[in-house]
Amino acid sequence: MKILHVISGGETGGSRKHVITLLEQFDPSEVTLAVFQEGALSEEARAAGIGTVLFAQKSRYDLSVLSRLSAFIKKERFDIMHTHGPRANLFGIYIKKKTGICWVTTVHSDPALDFVKGGLKGTIFTKISLYAVRQMDHYFAVSERFKQNLVSLGIRPEKVTTVYNGIHFTEEPAKAAAIPVPEQAFVIAMVARLHPIKGHEIVFEALRRLDVKPHLLLIGDGPIEDELREKVKDIRDCVHFLGFRKDVASLYAASDVALLASYSESFPLALLEAANERIPLISTDVGGVGELIAEGETGWIIPPGDAEALAEAIRQAMKADVKQMGEALYEHAASNFSLDQLHKATKDVYTTLASR
Incomplete structure (x- = not known):
């Protein structure tokens, strides 16, 4: 079973951490990460031993990347494409039609709010994003509330699996960093x-x-x-x-x-x-x-x-x-909220989908 995770690559927040920690739990032969730009995410992924491939864009509107990514999926014979974030989701519409690959996503934010304050362009992208979300084969919801949010968008409940986020919990806290505040400050x-x-x-x-x-x-x-x-x-x-x-x-x-x-x-x-x-x-x-x-x-x-x-x-x-x-x-x-439960639940869904 081979899974391709697709994300823009410019993320520096929770979705970056989620992708890295999740992929670290899999055998390197099972997962590959595709990004559209280099950044902290791709650096961390490679350092963690995760196979990472760059599909560079001249700009975020450079759609030539779609044919290259589709060809890569066919050549490497991936079973599942797992997208993260609005750009990867938008591109997934074309890739799904071109390759027929099973398409899943983890929705890291409310797609109706991803382009807040984006003006007319934001309104257009929101509509396209909501369309993309409705085209996928399966969804990972990271809480029961978020599952219901997806259902309210018209997604059938049986296509949504609740999988809680997880991290590696340590026995001791980290050493406190030096911060620019008075010693007794809250x-x-x-x-x-x-x-x-x-x-x-x-x-x-x-x-x-x-x-x-x-x-x-x-x-x-x-x-x-x-x-x-x-x-x-x-x-x-x-x-x-x-x-x-x-x-x-x-x-x-x-x-x-x-x-x-x-x-x-x-x-x-x-x-x-x-x-x-x-x-x-x-x-x-x-x-x-x-x-x-x-x-x-x-x-x-x-x-x-x-x-x-x-x-x-x-x-x-x-x-x-x-x-x-x-x-x-x-x-x-x-x-x-351990990494073990995140890995097991995710892999179980992959296995079920790949066997269809």
Whole structure:
């Protein structure tokens, strides 16, 4: 059985980590990764021993890559194509028609929101993206809630398998990184692309409502960085843009809580990584978050877009025994969200599909 995973290659967030950790669990002869650009993802994949092939584009609109990728699939006789992200999904429409390959996907975000703030072009791409999502042979949903989201788009329930994200949990937390904050400061780590769907502006508004302000680490890059930097000038002393970092575990270890403020997610891998570092979570009620966080015991769950609810959760966190909460979260996450379960469930679906 041979599986080709297809992703744009420019990802620096959760989908990058998901693909790398998943493919690492398979025998190298079973999986190959195809990317359209070099970047952190392809570098990490090759370093992990994952066969990685570049189908370079002159621009993201260069469609000549489709015939090359289709020819590669036929030559190597792949049984299944597994796409990740909107660009790979859009290209999958052509590749499926050209090769007839069995096509599956893991939906890492709400396809209706992938092109938010994209203007007319974004509206067009959203329609095409939603069309692509409906053409696939099978779907991996990383939470029960996300499965229902796919069903609401017209996908038959039997074509969707819920497979929780997983990571390798370590016996000891990472060594804390040096961070640009006062020694006794309360530190919140937010690992997220700088993208409208991630809710950074709501976080800024919540900080403005606090009399005693924590220090916020923004870990990640993205298309609205300049816009966010402009909007945070009045509280810039407590907001730190750290950009894309490879030492996320160490940054979590240096923090008191982890924050997710997204309007939509499937199952945030970043929260599992925070759990591994024994820090509690503050998260919007998205995706499978409710299956990870026990309210008031291992973290706080708030409605998306609610700055006051977020501010109150931060107030509570600043008074709580975050070390004890973090340990409780670690025990729960390590027992239920391992890489072993992710690998087994995914391979079972591949085996069933390949035998048809």
